Amino acid sequence: MNRALRRGAPIALATSAALLLAGCAGSAGPEASETPTADAAACMDVPSGDLSDGVKVDGEFSEKPTATFTTPLEADELQRTVAIEGDGDVTESGQKINAVVTTFSGTSGDELFSQPATIVAGDDTLYEAFLAGIDCVPIGSRTVTVAPASSLYGDTGNESIGIVPGETIxxxxxxxxxxxxxxxAEWTENVPEVKxxxxxxxxxxTLPKTDPPADLQLKVLEEGDGATVGDGDSVTVHYQGISWDTGEIFDQSYTRGxxxxxxxxGVIQGFSAALVGQKVGTKLIVTIPPEYAYGAEESDQNPLGxxxxxxxxxIQDTAPAGQ
Structure with missing residues (x-):
């Protein structure tokens, strides 16, 4: 996963939406802002074309797809084709859209990454190439976007996810x-022991020797009395992350001092849900199933899938983002 993460979120917490941000990985994109611009509220003008129409996509909807196309694929402009048109409401600016984003190298045709992501429609901090995939389409749609290097990482590429300089994806x-x-939900049974x-x-x-809970569950170990964490807030926390499957710590702030x-x-959905509504000073433990973490599919770019x-x-502090 790209280490140029959104607003400094640790690598083990960040969503793949961090990869979509303009300005990441040495891009010449704009600095991140907190709200979409007025222009971003309108639908993007991204026509389909021979290149996007020529990509064949297979696989069940909302699961990792495969794509077949003639390589090397080189584009001069952004193209988008709606491969499957959904029957839900059309996405609107400001909505948080849960999506599955899969990228492929235009040079080799190989998959680069495939992960769940939450994308805010109309968010001008995102590269247009990624934003186009959810822009003004019915829920339930599958889109195919062919993106020239100029619309993404340009002449620098993105080494962390295998995109070479000047590559179309x-x-x-x-x-x-x-x-x-x-x-x-409240976590009442088989709660790990904390020392x-x-x-x-x-x-x-210490995790119990049981199967993990099937749903998102949380137990407050010690309730704080400070300010309440709001949606979108900038929070300061100490944390330790453990895989129930392996029993191993995969990331923590404590050892970084x-x-x-x-x-x-800017973090995985389950981690965000554990924070919002809690007070500064609170100590808690939360179990997060794959659908609210990194999805069902494991890969080299998604080892926690x-x-x-x-x-x-x-939770040590909270403040509105940007303050």
Whole structure:
């Protein structure tokens, strides 16, 4: 996964939407802003063309697809074809859209990455090439976008996801649903044991020898009395992330010696849901099934795909983003 992550979110927390941001990975794109511009509220003008029409996509909707096209594919302008037209409402600016984004090298035809992503329609912090995939199409649609290098990473490419300088890429987006507020259930059974370390030491979390919960569950270990975390806030937390499948810690802030700061809309959906509505000073533990983490498919670019994740979190501060 690209280490040029959205607003500084740690690599193990960030959504693949971080890859979609203009300005990431050495791009000459604009600096991130918090709200879409007025112009972004209108539908984009992205016509279909011979290149996008010529991409054949197979696979079940909302799962990782395959794409077949003549290589090397080289485009001079952005093209988008609606391969499957959904029967839901047309997406509107400002909506959070849950999607599955899969990219392919125009040079080799190989898959670059495939992951769930939450994309805000009309968000001008995103590359147009990715935004086009969800723009003004019915929910349930599958789109194919052919994106020239000039609309993405340009002459620098993106080495972290295998895009070479000047390369055209093919982007397949399944527009799954408008994201609804997600609220964790109370975690009452088979809650891991937590032992807090001394000052400066990492805590120890012992997972029970049971199957993981099937849904998103949270237990407040100690309730704080500070400000409440809001949707989109910039939060500062200490955290430890463990895979229920392997029992191993895959990331934590404790060993880095300082807490992490990021926005709640720049991390995986389950982690964000665990934070929003909680108060500063709260300590909690949350179990996140794959659909609210990194999806069902594991790959080289998505090593946590298919895994249930457990996070121990200490909320230390919160503020509206940009402050």
């Amino acid at each position: 093919v982007i397949v987006v399944d527009v799954v649903e408008v994201q609804q507020p997600l609220k964790p 807090w370390g001394a000052e400066g030491e990492a805590p120890t979390v 300082e807490p992490a700061t990021f926005t709640t809309d 298919g895994q249930t994740l457990v996070f121990l979190i200490e």
